Amino acid sequence: MSELSQIELEVANLIVDSLNLEEVEAVEIDPEAALFREGLGLDSIDALELAMAISKNYGYQLRSDDPDNSKIFSSLRSLSQHIEKNRQK
Amino acid sequence: MSKEKIQVFEKLQADEAVAFWRGKLVERQQFLSHVMQVFRQLPEKQYAINLCEDRYCFLVAFVACMLREQTCLLPPSRAHKEIERIGEIYADSYCLAEVKLEDVLLDQLQIAFDSEKSCDSSPPRIREELVAAIVFTSGSTGQPKANPKKWKELVASAKIAEKRFALNANGRNSIVATVPPQHMFGLETSIIFPLVTGACLHAGKPFFPQDINSALEETPFRRVLITTPLHLQACCAAGLAWPDIDFVVSATAPLEPALAMEAEKILQTEVREIYGCSEAGAIASRRTAKNSAWQLFDGYTLFSEKGRHHLKIPAVDGDIELADDIEVIDETHFRLAGRNSDMLKIGGKRGSLGDLNCKLKSIAGVEDAIFVLPDSVNGERVRLAALVVAPRLSHEEILEALAEQVDPVFLPRPLIKVNRLPYNELGKLPRHDVLALVERQKRKGFYLESA
Known part of the structure; x- marks a missing residue:
């Protein structure tokens, strides 16, 4: 498992807090592991809650017709990179 | 057998739009051409498991199947095991979708049609006694429970809802829905409403607030949003500017009055809530920000028998037992007193604890197991917890085997x-003791490896 960058740690904390994953430590999330189904095993309700938290913290609205979505959500690392690139605040 | 037939799109002229699909309007005659093209592709079978994700393709396939006197089977989730189980029960069936389905072992048809083509045929008339759809819910026995819907029942219910919600009353409405057409609420509102009332279907299944906003924005007619409390909550928090909306309808999970009020303020419209179930479809509605009482659909009647509440719907033969406890206020109004304790509703998906327990215990290597739904604190969303006795399996192996059979929620x-479940001396598993054990183990940190 590789070290988390600052933005990855920030997004990891956001995921843990907004989804009440009380059993998960942000620093222990594997940045390369899948966020949905495998890995953290997140589901569609989680995606919606995560989208709310991301828009609140970064002023960026996720879209489901984004063709890159499966890539964006594939791991903590790619989600963090996507947020970094598109953040409004 | 009754030979009476009911026409689809009886209110639409030939050049009027049926749907908004891929950024364009589809006129009635184009739609009918699409239906006929798909009609000719259908195999000689009795049941089609309609898994179309594109709502317009679902509609085309749905009408083509009705014309062929085929019944659309609508599974509660896309979990492979669930689809395959339905395929086993209904041997004379095939899967139908607009894309190729990976990993599905049943016969499948990938529908395709030339979208530019049009035709001169008039809208088809469908035999009213035809079972147009079977909507499945998770039963308490581990087998999916079938809820057959006749064409006449779907039509009658849509006509009552049209009047109740004043659909198309101020000009044609266009329906944007965040719920899938395979779900009873999504079927009734986003597929049957257009077929019966002439409202225009928006083909998308917007999910995030920005998607919902864009779908509403691009809709060519007066807007109606069909959604769930979860989506409404996300929309309220998104800080977006919303276009004019005639009204919103929410269902699939209870809508908190506070959220209903907030949504009315932010979306600048009325938020209606539907109470229903897969057995009966929509039964009653209320404007949640203003009323706690539910108003029964016109013509529906409630009666009690042996302590259970039953519903009589004019278009439906026989009566339907309600799963929830209700408090009858008068002939046309009631309040909900509480949900039947075996039934679960998470993220709009209904399940039964009994069914989930059966599925968990049926996994090879699982010796004993029980699901429990902890109480919600401060209205926070709670997740199911499970205690499992399975000395030879890892957490991952159990979750993986379970994920093949149940919806991720x-x-x-x-x-x-x-090591063992907390049975009491009567051999029962009191919920209280199960919850206490969950809490104790959580504090011990035993579950860390499952994360």
Whole structure:
């Protein structure tokens, strides 16, 4: 498992807090592991809650017709990179 | 057998739009051409498991199947095991979708049609006694429970809803829905409303607030949003500017009055809530920001028998037992007194604890297991937890085997491995003791490896 960058740690904390994953430590999330189904095993309700938290913290609205979505959500690392690139605040 | 038939799109002229699909309007005659093209592709079978994700393709396939006197089977989730189980029960069936389905072992048809083509045929008339759809819910026995819907029942219910919600009353409405057409609420509102009332279907299934906003924005007619409390909550929090909306309808999970009020303020419209179930479809409605009482659909009647509440719907033969406890106020109004304790509703998906327990215990290597739904604190969303006795399996192996059979919203978080379940001297598992054990194990940190 590789070290988390600052933005990855920030997004990891956001995921843990907004989804009440009380059993998960942000620093222990594997940045390369899948966020949905495998890995953290997140589901569609989680995606919606995560989208709310991301828009609140970064002023960026996720879209489901984004063709890159499966890539964006594939791991903590790619989600963090996507947020970094598109953040409004 | 009754030979009476009811026409689809009886209110639409030939050049009027049926749907908004891929950024364009589809006129009635184009739609009918699409239906006929798909009609000719259908195999000689009795049942089609309609898995179309594109709502317009679902509609085309739905009408083509009705014309062929085929019944659309609508599974509660896209979990492979669930689809395959339905395929086993209904041997004379095939899967139908607009894309190729990976990993599905049943016969499948990938529908395709030339979208530019049009035709001169008039809208088809469908035999009213035809079972147009069977909507499945998770039963308490581990087998999916079938809820057959006749064409005449779907039509009658849509006509009552049209009047109740004043659909198309101020000009044609266009329906944007965040719920899938395979769900009873999504079927009634986003597929049957257009077929019966002439409202225009928006083909998308917007999910995030920005998607919902864009779908509403691009809709060519007066807007109606069909959605769930979860989506409404996300929309309220998104800080977006919303276009004019005639009204919103929410269902699939209870809508908190506070959220209803907030949504009315932010979306600048009325938020209606539907109470219903897969057995009966929509039964009653209320404007949740203003009323706690539910108003029954016109013509529906409630009666009690042996302590259970039953519903009589004019278009439906026989009566329907309600799963929830209700408090009858008068002939046309009631309040909900509480949900039947075996039934679960998470993220709009209904399941039964009994069914989930059966599925968990049926996994090879699982010796004993029980699901429990902890109480919600401060209205926070709670996840199911599960205690499992399975000495030879890892958390991951159990979760993986379970994920093949149930919707992801029902996967337990946490899943805790224990040496034995807390049976009392009567051999029962009191919920209170199960919850206490979950809490104790959580504090011990036993479940960390499941994360």
